[in-house]
Every structure is written in C-alpha cells, then in structure tokens.
Amino acid sequence: MSDDYSIERVKTGIPGLDELIEGGFPAGDTILIAGKAGTxxxxxxxxxxxxxxxxxxxxxxxxxxxxxxxxxxxxxxxxxxxxxxxxxxxxxxxxxxxxxxxxxxxxxxxxxxxxxxxxxxxxxxxxxxxxxxxxxxxxxxxxxxxxxxxxxxxxxxxxxxxxxxxxxxxxxxxxxxxxxxxxxxxxxxxxxxxSGVIVLYNEKISETTRSRSVEVLKLRGSKHSSRIHSMRITDDGIRVWPGEISPGV
The missing domain is CATH 3.40.50.300 (P-loop containing nucleotide triphosphate hydrolases)
Known part of the structure; x- marks a missing residue:
C-alpha cells in the first residue's frame, strides 16, 4: 500500500498521551484542549x-x-x-x-x-x-x-x-x-x-479526593482510545497513564 496518504505525527511531549492517539497529533491540525478551571x-x-x-x-x-x-x-x-x-x-x-x-x-x-x-x-x-x-x-x-x-x-x-x-x-x-x-x-x-478534541477532568470522587483524567473525544484520521485515562500533574508536568482507567468520570 502506498505511503502517500500516511499522516505525519507531531509528538505531544506529554508522557503517555501519544500512546492514546497513534503516536501524536496529526501535523498541521487544530486541536482543542477543553476542561473546567483547574484541570x-x-x-x-x-x-x-x-x-x-x-x-x-x-x-x-x-x-x-x-x-x-x-x-x-x-x-x-x-x-x-x-x-x-x-x-x-x-x-x-x-x-x-x-x-x-x-x-x-x-x-x-x-x-x-x-x-x-x-x-x-x-x-x-x-x-x-x-x-x-x-x-x-x-x-x-x-x-x-x-x-x-x-x-x-x-x-x-x-x-x-x-x-x-x-x-x-x-x-x-x-x-x-x-x-x-x-x-x-x-x-x-x-x-x-x-479536528481533534482532548478533554481534561478533575472530578471529586470522595470528600477528600479528586481524580484527574483525560479523554480523547475526537481526533480525525486517527484510531484513538475511547476510554477516559488517569492523568496526573507531577514535578515534571503532566503525565498520562494509558493502561489506567480513571474511576472519577
């Protein structure tokens, strides 16, 4: 099969996120990062x-x-x-x-x-x-x-x-x-x-606990995860756990 229609990918720099979106955002696309305050x-x-x-x-x-x-x-x-x-x-x-x-x-x-x-x-x-x-x-x-x-x-x-x-x-x-x-x-x-929408959550799951997570709502031209995955803000920035499904949304 010809590679003429292969999609160039842009690495996100967010550990774990690329694994949910076939290796990165499609190059030259517009991606929306949506979420409530503090996400x-x-x-x-x-x-x-x-x-x-x-x-x-x-x-x-x-x-x-x-x-x-x-x-x-x-x-x-x-x-x-x-x-x-x-x-x-x-x-x-x-x-x-x-x-x-x-x-x-x-x-x-x-x-x-x-x-x-x-x-x-x-x-x-x-x-x-x-x-x-x-x-x-x-x-x-x-x-x-x-x-x-x-x-x-x-x-x-x-x-x-x-x-x-x-x-x-x-x-x-x-x-x-x-x-x-x-x-x-x-x-x-x-x-x-x-062409792509990533939604971030920070949901209260108990009186003392909140759970951060990320969802790839859409990403045209990509086979992306349809699940909501755990996400954390670490000392090095945001990190996503592809194998960990969030309990909070």
Whole structure:
C-alpha cells in the first residue's frame, strides 16, 4: 500500500498521551484542549510547546490572553521548563494579549465588524521568523467573549485557525468549560474549529479526593482510545497513564 496518504505525527511531549492517539497529533491540525478551571489545560499546552522545542527542535509561538508572560514563566519553571531560555535561544515567541499588558498590540474585537487579521499577522510573522511548527492560543474563551455575533465569531475563528495551520504549524487551542456546562466552551463553537478534541477532568470522587483524567473525544484520521485515562500533574508536568482507567468520570 502506498505511503502517500500516511499522516505525519507531531509528538505531544506529554508522557503517555501519544500512546492514546497513534503516536501524536496529526501535523498541521487544530486541536482543542477543553476542561473546567483547574484541570491543567494551560500546563498541557505549554508543555507541548516546551517539549517540542527542547526534545524535537520544533520552535513554537504562545499567544496568551489570560496570564501574563511573567506568571507563565514562573509557573512553568516549577516543572523545570525554562521559557526564558527558549526565548533567548529563538525557540519560542510569546504574544502577550493578557489583561495585565498596558498597551495591547491587537485590539480584540468590541464590535460585530471586528476581524482577527491583526492577530493573525502577528502570529504568522513569528511563525515565519522562528520557523515555528507549534502554536498555542490560551485561552480561546476570553477572545470569544469579545464578539457580539456568534456567526462572526465562528467565521473569524475559522479564518484564523485555517491560516495558522496552512503555514505548516500544529495549533493547540485551550477552552474553559464553564461550571455546570456540558459543552466544550463558552459558545460551544470551539469543537467546530478543531479536528481533534482532548478533554481534561478533575472530578471529586470522595470528600477528600479528586481524580484527574483525560479523554480523547475526537481526533480525525486517527484510531484513538475511547476510554477516559488517569492523568496526573507531577514535578515534571503532566503525565498520562494509558493502561489506567480513571474511576472519577
């Protein structure tokens, strides 16, 4: 059989996760990392960038809309991941759109006529400059709140994600699932944008215990696990146990 249709895989850098998804994310796809607050979405996305740069020599771009770069660097240093060093070595660019930034380089839309072309240009400029193969937008939910029209939101997000992946980068989007919500994001359009959806859980299983887990909800073009697997946040970052089924979901 010809290999013309074989799918190139991008290693996630998350121990145990690749075993659930045929060796990695399909290269050039958009992957949604969804979960409620405190489930580890940002850690997983940032680990994807860090391991990509340090283990696979794949530079990355991080677009942050929630935490400042200083906080991100401090938080990831707890896991032995030095984002400052990556920046200095030209392996990482951080686009700061967090509320703490006094001057925001892109005006995130207040009006229905707004488009994301400015942000797209900034991201693609960094992708070209670094030769980036990985892009993370954390978090999509904050950006979504800025749009008054769901139709325009869907259209603008689709253009943004399509143009980033067309550049050859694999794109991870994080999305917070609101409490008491069974959807996958604020407006439930996030999954529409993605060819893959990974859901993280942190469920209470007793009065004193919570259980972290991960589920591959969909991954086009891949034979992936359909079970919910145990996941932990260790001193080295997130780790998945492929053979361990979570009791908590």
């Amino acid at each position: 580890g979405k940002s850690i997983l996305a940032n680990q994807f960038l860090y391991r990509g740069a340090t283990q696979y020599n794949e530079p990355g771009v991080l677009v942050t809309l929630e935490e400042s770069p200083i906080k991100i660097k401090r938080n990831m240093l707890r896991f032995g991941m030095d984002f400052d060093k990556l920046e200095q070595e030209g392996l990482l660019a951080i686009v700061d759109l967090s509320p703490s930034k006094e001057v925001t380089p892109v005006n995130i839309g207040e009006y229905p006529s707004f488009d994301l072309s400015g942000l797209e240009a900034i991201i693609l400029n960094h992708v070209k400059k670094l030769g980036a193969k990985r892009v993370v937008i954390d978090t999509l939910s904050i950006m979504a709140y800025k749009f008054k029209s769901r139709d325009i939101l869907r259209e603008e997000f689709f253009k943004l994600t399509a143009n980033i992946t067309r550049s050859g980068s694999t794109l991870l989007l994080t999305s917070e699932i609101p409490a008491q919500n069974d959807g996958l994001g604020v407006f439930d359009i996030e999954a529409f944008l993605a």
